[in-house]
Amino acid sequence: MGQSFTFIDVAGHQAQYTVHEQDRHNEFYWSTDHGDHGTAPSYAQAQDRARTVLKASMAARRRSEHERAYR
Secondary structure: OEEEEEEEOOOOOEEEEEEEEEOOOOOEEEEEOOOOEEEEOOHHHHHHHHHHHHHHHHHHHHHHHHHHHOO
16 A cells, blocks of 8 residues: 655656555655656655656656757
């Protein structure tokens, strides 16, 4: 079971990430709709890591879109 969040970047693009409840190893699993995932020792850290990864992924996609538009 997990809780999903929507992240909106500065350009208005949206992406989702989910943080799951603590597992038997006392870790919190997180995943994004961009296919990224990982674990963290606390719920807050899992949220932070998921947002950080999404920000980087969304910025890379914006750069790629920008480069294609100017070719």
